[in-house]
Amino acid sequence: MFESLSDRLSGSLRSITGKARLTEENISDTLREVRMALLEADVALPVVKDFVSSVKQRAVGQEVMSSLSPGQAFIKIVQSELEAIMGSSNEQLNLATNPPAVIMMAGLQGAGKTTTVAKLARLLKERDKKKVTVVSADVYRPAAIKQLETLASEVGVDFFPSAVDQAPEAIVNAALSHAKIQFSDVLIVDTAGRLAIDEEMMGEIARLHAAVKPVETLFVVDAMTGQDAANTAKAFDETLPLTGIVLTKVDADTRGGAALSVRSITGKPIKFLGVGEKTAALDPFHPDRMASRILGMGDVLSLIEEVEQKVDKKKAAKLARKVKKGKKFDLEDFRDQLQQMNNMGGITGMLDKLPGMGKMSQMAEQNLDMKMFARMEAMIGSMTPRERRNPELIQGSRKRRITRGSGTEVQDLNRLLKQHKQMQKMMKKMKGGGMEKMMRGLGGMMPPGGPGAMPPR
Structure with missing residues (x-):
């Protein structure tokens, strides 16, 4: 995420960090380099x-001159x-209203609105324990429904x-009645993708907005369009009273122009980031965490929150008890x-949030076969329960x-068994607890020679 901007800014600021004295x-x-x-x-x-x-x-004011470390x-x-900025x-989200609170999603064609509706529904259901109803008012694209x-x-x-022969207002009013009967807390409305210059379509969404009076109107926009994303959001805001922005495809955006422009140009807050294709993404x-990541300082708070929300605590506790008792760590x-790590965005997603690990994350992505973990899961899935519990068989x-059943090669299976053995040794060292033991054991997680020696794609 924003790798090229992060690299350029980090490089520009590195020269000034250690300065004992800052001059104009x-x-x-x-700042000339930062500007570029x-x-x-x-x-x-x-x-x-x-x-x-x-x-x-x-x-150049008193703030830096009186500091003991001006560079910092x-x-x-x-x-x-x-x-x-x-x-x-x-x-x-401001959902303080008589339920159901209506959230309307607007945006251009292809921005990822429908997927974002599902992602937001999942987030509200799992994080905020809300009962959610979703409806599509996109009568121009049956596939969207x-x-x-x-x-x-x-x-x-x-x-x-809903159906394509219905009017969007009729669809949403019927969905609203249904959501009340279902005692839903939130109704999320997916609308048709449109162009800001299409007056007829813009008029339709304005009428829909007036009819349902949503508490939140979120503009979904592709981050990879850069500052154009901010300009498009501004054009929409002139027709529709937006309450916030959702930037999608942020994980593929190396530049960061949209994230840094959209608030200043529209005056509307960025409320969510789409960081992948999965419904949990x-x-x-958080502006403070994003600024920290852009400057290469990591985002440990988000990582901690992800662990809290996405790690299966029952399984983690069960494994901890198993390790403490010295029982065998099986396949x-x-x-x-592997599944827990995948839920956390994979190894690159985790490294990306650790301070100073941005480069390591890029190196891992370049050198690590990202499909390797899926192959590992497929191979373990092709084993019998007895084989999983007793890998020596x-x-x-x-x-x-096993390799025929999982569409893999014998060398893939040999590599999996070797890595499992390394993890098993690490778990033995952790028997009885102890951070030092765990840190020593972590060396076994990386391939010999460090991340640069990861198996090629």
Whole structure:
């Protein structure tokens, strides 16, 4: 996420970090590089100008001059100003109304609205314990209605059916009555993708908004369109009173122009980030954490929250008891660990949030076969319960049967068994607890030679 911007900014600021004394000259030199980094990241020019001006004003003032470590104080100012242009804090959904609270999703075609509806429904259901109903008012694309029905079933929320021969207002009014009968807390309305220049379509969504009076109107926009995302959101806001922005495809956006421009240009907060294709890949937006990640300082708070929300605590506690008693760590336990890591966004998603690990995350992505974990799960799934509990049984013909059943090669299975053995040794060292034992054991998790020696794709 935002790798190119993060690399450029980190490089620009590195030279000033250790300075014992900051002058107007070296501040100007650094800010010139920062300005170029932001423009290359497709941040809107007015936003860049305001940002550089604010940093310079604070940096050449008393704030840095009186600091014991001026270089560090300068970085702190840059971080603080990055937070300011993205919004001072996380702004949550305002659902304080008589249920059901209506959330309307608007946006361009192909921005990922329907998927975002399912992601938001899952988040509200799992995190906030809300009962959610979803409905599609996209009468121009029958596939969108079917897609939402499939996704609603996947995330386990109530779906209200609609048809292309119905009027959007009639669909939503019927869905609202249904949601009341179902005692739903929230009704999320998916609307048809449209162009800001299409007056007829914009008029339709304005009428729909007036009819249902949603408490939240979220504009879903592709982060990879850069500052155009902010300009499009502004055009929509002139027709529709938006309450917030959802940036999608943020995980694929190396630049970061949308995240840094949209708040300043629209005046509307970014409320969520879409960070992948899975229905769990929607994160609340925290400007302070994003500023920290952009500057290569990691995002440990988000990682802790992910662990809290996505790790199966029962399985984790069961494994902890097993390890403490010195019982054997088998392939079923290994599969559970792979699934837990996958829920956390995989190894690159976890590394990306750790301070100073941005480069390691990129290196892992380049050198690690990202399909390797899926193959590992497939191989373990092809084993009998007895084989999973007793990996030493897996020899000769058993190996051939397992690899045929999982569509893999014998060398893949040998690698899996070797890595499981390393994990088993690590778990033995952890018997009885002890952080030192755990840290020593972690060496076995990485391939020999460190991350650069990971198996090639």
